[in-house]
Amino acid sequence: MKYLITGGAGFIGSHLVEKLLNKKHKIIILDNFSTGRFENIKNFKNISLVKCDLGKKGSWQKKFKNIDCVFHLAALADIVPSINNPVKYYKSNVNGTLNVLEACKKYKVKKLIYTASSSCYGIPKKYPTKEIEKIDNQYPYALTKYLGEQLCLHWGKLFKIDVISLRLFNVYGTRSRTSGTYGAMFGVFLAQKLARAPFTVVGSGKQTRDFTYVTDVVSAIIKSSKSNIKGKIFNVGSGKTVSVNKIIKLLKGKKVNIPKRPGEPDCTFADIKKIKKHLNWKPKISIEKGVSYLIKDINYWNKAPVWTPKKIDKATKDWFKYIGKKNEK
Secondary structure: OEEEEEOOOOHHHHHHHHHHHHOOOEEEEEEOOOOOOHHHOOOOOOEEEEEOOOOOOOHHHHHHOOOOEEEEOOOOOOOHHHHHOHHHHHHHHHHHHHHHHHHHHHOOOOEEEEEEEHHHHOOOOOOOEOOOOOOOOOOHHHHHHHHHHHHHHHHHHHHOOEEEEEEEOOEEOOOOOOOOOOOOHHHHHHHHHHOOOOEEEEOOOOOEEOOEEHHHHHHHHHHHHHOOOOOEEEEEOOOOOEEHHHHHHHHOOOEEEEOOOOOOOOEOOEOOHHHHHHHOOOOOOOHHHHHHHHHHOHHHHOOOOOOOHHHHHHHOHHHHHHHHHHHHO
16 A cells, blocks of 8 residues: 655654554655654655645645555644644644645545544533534634644545544653643653653643553554545544543652643543444553653653743743633633
């Protein structure tokens, strides 16, 4: 098979590339390296790499010719910076997705797997949360990922592209982002652990998250690509929910509490009955095992920024300014 993976040098993308290469498939990677790292893919053989900006039409779209399946993973993924620069997120996550879809249409790609975000649920009323839960985008990142999902489903229906959208819940694992923006919890914590700095825990730490290990997510993506199902949305989660305080215990270190952010749920918890039934997929990696893998590979985050309460306060200033006011109404 010949696959094209957008964001293939990134966190989830590089794991997907590795898995598919093990099965002897041909891979084309499109990446602009805004968060992806060449280090993630430098040892992979028999790949074709194109550095490009999906937000702008270009010669990269010709790479879609004779592709069996497109895995569209490329996106700006951190939620807090999306408040500071929503236009940048729109160009990447919405315009980029539209350009990918237009390339699929032009070159008659038959299948596309889109990695959506569970952030579209906002603060759900029901747990575990099903795919039919009300959409409540709280910040630009969530909105742009949801708009991308809607574009994929619409283009798929209209132009006969077999699309599956996977709403990912709190993905963690080796090779997660090390960029300079204030982002994913595990990346922040691992850099702090290396620096022997306290873990900056938002709120009380009693909030829980459906932490889903990256190889489980990759398994769901590959199963989706092999399915005859089309035009459907599936949650991808661990089916469990774990407190941030438990993560601190597993990582072993001191913590400092910082103000709770409005607009963030106290719990994320995926209902995964649908994906279990239709794709015969289920997660395998426990939180204990997943964290042990991170600790074993902790030096990967040695160049990541070390966030302090003061730096976080500055980075989240706009969050409290806009999201806080929104939630007071």
